[in-house]
Amino acid sequence: xxxxxxxxDGAGKSLGAYLAGHxxxxxxLVALIxxxxxxxxxxxGTLLKPVNITNLFLQNSYIIIMALGMLIVIVAGHIDLSxxxxxxxIGALAAVMMVNWDWPVWMTIPVCLVAGAAxxxxxxxxxxxxxxxxxxxxxxxxxxxxxLSLWLLEGQSIGPFERSFQALSTGFIPDIIxxxxxxxxxxxxxxxxxxxIVWMGLNQRARNRKYGMDDEPTMFFVARNVIVCGALFxxxxxxxxxxxLPNVLISMVVLTVVYAFITENTTLGRRIYALGGNEKAxxxxxxxxxxxxxxxxxxxxxxxxxxxxxxxxxxxxATPKAGFAVELDVIAAVFIGGAxxxxxxxxxxxxVVGAFIMGVLNNGMSIMGIGIDYQQVIKGLVLLAxxxxxxxxxxxx
Amino acid sequence: xxxxxxxRSITKEFPGVKALDNVxxxxxxGEIHAICGENGAGKSTLMKVLSGVYPAGTYDGEIHYDxxxxxxxxxxxxxxxxxIIIHQELALVPLLSIAENIFLGNERAKNGVxxxxxxxxxTEDLLKKVGLSENPGTLIDSLGVGKQQLVEIxxxxxxxxxxxxxxEPTAALSEHDSQALLDLMLELKAQGVTxxxxxxxxxxxxxVADSVTVIRDGSTVSTMDARKEEITEDRxxxxxxxxxxxxxxxxxxxxxxxxxxxxxxxxxxxPEHADRQVIRNASFNVRAGxxxxxxxxxxxxxxxxxxxxxxxxxxxxxxxxxxxxxQPVDVSTVGKSIGAGLAYVTEDRKSLGLILEETIQKxxxxxxxxxxxxxxxxxxxxETRVSEEYRQAMNIRTPSVxxxxxxxxxxxxxxxxxxKWLFSGPEVxxxxEPTRGIxxxxxxxxxxxxxxxxxxxxxxxxxxxxxxxLLGMCDRIYVMNEGALVGELTAAEASQEKxxxxxxxxxxxxxxxGGAE
Numbered sequence: 038x039x040x041x042x043x044x045x046d047g048a049g050k051s052l053g054a055y056l057a058g059h060x061x062x063x064x065x066l067v068a069l070i071x072x073x074x075x076x077x078x079x080x081x082g083t084l085l086k087p088v089n090i091t092n093l094f095l096q097n098s099y100i101i102i103m104a105l106g107m108l109i110v111i112v113a114g115h116i117d118l119s120x121x122x123x124x125x126x127i128g129a130l131a132a133v134m135m136v137n138w139d140w141p142v143w144m145t146i147p148v149c150l151v152a153g154a155a156x157x158x159x160x161x162x163x164x165x166x167x168x169x170x171x172x173x174x175x176x177x178x179x180x181x182x183x184x185l186s187l188w189l190l191e192g193q194s195i196g197p198f199e200r201s202f203q204a205l206s207t208g209f210i211p212d213i214i215x216x217x218x219x220x221x222x223x224x225x226x227x228x229x230x231x232x233x234i235v236w237m238g239l240n241q242r243a244r245n246r247k248y249g250m251d252d253e254p255t256m257f258f259v260a261r262n263v264i265v266c267g268a269l270f271x272x273x274x275x276x277x278x279x280x281x282l283p284n285v286l287i288s289m290v291v292l293t294v295v296y297a298f299i300t301e302n303t304t305l306g307r308r309i310y311a312l313g314g315n316e317k318a319x320x321x322x323x324x325x326x327x328x329x330x331x332x333x334x335x336x337x338x339x340x341x342x343x344x345x346x347x348x349x350x351x352x353x354x355a356t357p358k359a360g361f362a363v364e365l366d367v368i369a370a371v372f373i374g375g376a377x378x379x380x381x382x383x384x385x386x387x388x389v390v391g392a393f394i395m396g397v398l399n400n401g402m403s404i405m406g407i408g409i410d411y412q413q414v415i416k417g418l419v420l421l422a423x424x425x426x427x428x429x430x431x432x433x434x
Numbered sequence: 435x436x437x438x439x440x441x442r443s444i445t446k447e448f449p450g451v452k453a454l455d456n457v458x459x460x461x462x463x464g465e466i467h468a469i470c471g472e473n474g475a476g477k478s479t480l481m482k483v484l485s486g487v488y489p490a491g492t493y494d495g496e497i498h499y500d501x502x503x504x505x506x507x508x509x510x511x512x513x514x515x516x517x518i519i520i521h522q523e524l525a526l527v528p529l530l531s532i533a534e535n536i537f538l539g540n541e542r543a544k545n546g547v548x549x550x551x552x553x554x555x556x557t558e559d560l561l562k563k564v565g566l567s568e569n570p571g572t573l574i575d576s577l578g579v580g581k582q583q584l585v586e587i588x589x590x591x592x593x594x595x596x597x598x599x600x601x602e603p604t605a606a607l608s609e610h611d612s613q614a615l616l617d618l619m620l621e622l623k624a625q626g627v628t629x630x631x632x633x634x635x636x637x638x639x640x641x642v643a644d645s646v647t648v649i650r651d652g653s654t655v656s657t658m659d660a661r662k663e664e665i666t667e668d669r670x671x672x673x674x675x676x677x678x679x680x681x682x683x684x685x686x687x688x689x690x691x692x693x694x695x696x697x698x699x700x701x702x703x704x705p706e707h708a709d710r711q712v713i714r715n716a717s718f719n720v721r722a723g724x725x726x727x728x729x730x731x732x733x734x735x736x737x738x739x740x741x742x743x744x745x746x747x748x749x750x751x752x753x754x755x756x757x758x759x760x761q762p763v764d765v766s767t768v769g770k771s772i773g774a775g776l777a778y779v780t781e782d783r784k785s786l787g788l789i790l791e792e793t794i795q796k797x798x799x800x801x802x803x804x805x806x807x808x809x810x811x812x813x814x815x816x817e818t819r820v821s822e823e824y825r826q827a828m829n830i831r832t833p834s835v836x837x838x839x840x841x842x843x844x845x846x847x848x849x850x851x852x853x854k855w856l857f858s859g860p861e862v863x864x865x866x867e868p869t870r871g872i873x874x875x876x877x878x879x880x881x882x883x884x885x886x887x888x889x890x891x892x893x894x895x896x897x898x899x900x901x902x903x904l905l906g907m908c909d910r911i912y913v914m915n916e917g918a919l920v921g922e923l924t925a926a927e928a929s930q931e932k933x934x935x936x937x938x939x940x941x942x943x944x945x946x947x948g949g950a951e
Contacts (some may be wrong), residue, residue: 247815248822305809314791324800325767
């Protein structure tokens with residue numbers, strides 16, 4: 038028996054019904070803010086001190102950068118378990134190039150990114166063209182590249198690096214108007230970001246109205262923007278009172294915006310979602326599914342390489358343990374951010390917020406002095422709770 | 435005559451729709467009762483109510499079984515009383531043996547340890563009863579659909595079945611297997627097993643059924659008793675569709691224009707069994723404004739033929755030529771086929787045609803994203819405008835194009851698939867079972883869309899298992915059997931008998947498909 042078409046359109050519904058339909062979108066943001074407030078209180082205000090906010094970004098940048106690539110891999114219906122090892126391997130490779138072989142920084146960085154892309158291509162080749170499950174291919178890759186970084190480093194740590202390389206991670210954008218404290222660049226960037234977010238939000242809203250799309254009630258729109266912009270400017274203001282904008286924050290923001298645009302607004306992005314949603318249907322619609330799968334892994338490898346460089350730059354040394362078990366944090370971030378294991382759904386912004394939730398949990402619990410044992414337990418339960426929430430919502434709706 | 439089952443005034447509502455409205459069904463002890471009705475008429479819902487899939491309390495009305503009021507809270511309750519359903523999609527585990535499948539969940543075991551000897555002995559008895567000469571240890575995987583069906587029945591018999599319900603049991607069976615199955619039904623009837631058969635194949639209904647209940651739009655339309663009166667297929671059809679056969683297909687003037695597509699000497703081998711030729715020397719053509727049908731039994735290679743043409747999406751070692759407007763075209767990938775002006779609307783819209791979790795809008799534009807984008811960036815406004823246009827033109831019944839496709843009915847889903855392919859701007863549309871699984875009203879709309887396409891000068895190739903549909907819609911019909919096109923008939927000369935006789939004659943003349951000779 039065919040059901041009549043369900044009317045789940047937003048038109049003419051109450052605020053409550055709208056909220057219920059979009060609980061996931063708001064929930065993630067609310068969860069992040071709640072977790073931040075919680076740790077702000079229990080750490081006696083340490084969490085949101087300028088220096089700690091700066092640290093939060095520095096500590097989590099590499100996770101966030103890899104979460105961007107992982108989201109795409111997961112949307113395409115696959116997984117990449119090798120990213121931690123690849124990240125460590127590329128860090129080691131960069132160290133060997135710069136310290137042992139005396140390569141200049143400007144040469145090392147592009148070569149390492151290409152090496153990462155090549156590693157991704159290796160994985161992608163087996164997954165896309167031989168249809169070997171990504172879990173197996175990248176599990177193999179995880180072992181291979183863990184082993185190769187040990188071999189490359191001969192079990193030792195290699196460092197330190199030149200200042201110009203360290204700047205990848207620990208550098209800051211200079212104050213363009215020379216206010217020093219607070220840092221003018223940070224304040225201006227904050228103000229510009231707020232204006233941009235509100236302007237884009239209004240545009241989107243006008244467009245939704247025009248085409249009769251699910252319309253967000255004005256109250257929610259205002260509240261959401263006030264909270265997001267308020268939080269954003271607050272963070273920028275705090276950063277301004279330390280050393281300003283970290284370089285890595287800029288790379289992160291730029292990458293996030295670029296990837297969000299690609300996934301949501303381009304034919305390339307749409308095709309990746311279609312591939313993950315129903316590979317056979319996508320293929321019969323003329324989409325080159327193998328090539329897209331291959332490219333998703335190439336991209337992941339390149340981002341893992343970038344993460345490896347940033348991580349090595351931050352520690353100012355490449356160690357054999359770098360990147361150990363990081364793939365789990367990255368994958369967790371993407372799933373907390375609402376992506377589905379079966380592919381076809383998930384958003385870049387979700388993955389980024391998911392990564393921040395993991396990051397704030399790590400940072401907050403460390404400040405509180407909670408042992409690594411409990412930290413793992415709590416992170417595990419948060420992941421399960423987030424995914425349970427998704428599944429529950431889906432079954433109910 | 436006593437009745438084993440009486441369903442009285444069953445009413446079942448889903449949000450927004452009354453699936454069953456006061457349905458009455460009486461099944462006499464020891465008879466075979468047929469339930470007929472179009473897809474979506476409510477047959478499956480009725481059976482779900484009966485078997486407890488929809489538990490007591492979620493519907494109105496009463497079920498009296500074996501003289502008692504029955505209130506099942508789940509499917510186990512009904513099975514305990516000997517009511518067993520064999521669904522259209524068989525529920526066997528492919529990599530377990532026949533014996534293991536028959537006793538799955540009902541294992542012959544002592545303290546959790548399987549008693550294999552007993553299991554195999556009982557299985558052998560059951561297989562004998564259903565007339566299946568296979569070793570109980572054979573894996574289901576290696577059996578054809580017909581034999582699997584028999585295993586399902588054996589499984590039902592192992593549970594001491596009193597009322598056996600067969601939902602479209604012959605839909606996927608060959609003529610020979612179907613006959614064997616119908617014989618078995620009569621045999622079981624002689625042994626006292628009451629049966630309900632749900633079927634579209636009215637000749638089969640006529641052959642085995644003692645009485646027939648016709649359901650339309652969720653209500654009982656009529657009940658006929660073959661022991662008292664003659665039941666004709668025409669009468670069943672009239673009751674099923676609520677109007678005479680004659681106006682089931684909207685008329686269209688025949689006006690074939692210039693030659694659009696020509697396929698010549700098409701040969702395809704099986705993707706896994708390299709020695710099996712699936713398509714043999716098939717040649718056919720379509721003219722502008724023409725609707726060309728491909729008739730044939732299930733498994734005759736119709737889908738394989740068109741899928742191997744469309745981007746070589748099926749098969750290996752494909753040879754032959756495809757011409758558009760007299761010029762040879764490259765159809766080696768789906769993208770190139772679309773570029774050449776082809777579109778293929780699959781028979782399996784849920785797994786091959788749609789992305790169910792996505793919106794109507796995103797499905798409509800999928801095969802032609804460049805059509806709504808500039809240098810790789812999608813214009814969401816343009817996308818909405820286009821899909822909105824198709825929603826109105828195709829009459830897709832949905833509040834908005836932002837609705838997920840999974841929430842639509844079969845007919846509306848099919849219209850989304852059609853919209854997707856129309857937006858790709860094809861000259862020839864290949865429609866594979868375009869009305870499968872959709873209700874009468876939507877079928878009529880699809881026929882109108884097909885007529886519109888022909889009016890616009892597009893060529894349509896239509897595959898269908900429903901012969902009346904081909905006869906009613908096509909200008910020309912090719913008959914396919916065992917991988918070859920064995921005949922061609924014009925609308926004027928085509929008839930159900932002629933098509934069948936072409937298929938039957940061919941079976942005698944030609945070696946069987948898949949033979950490694």
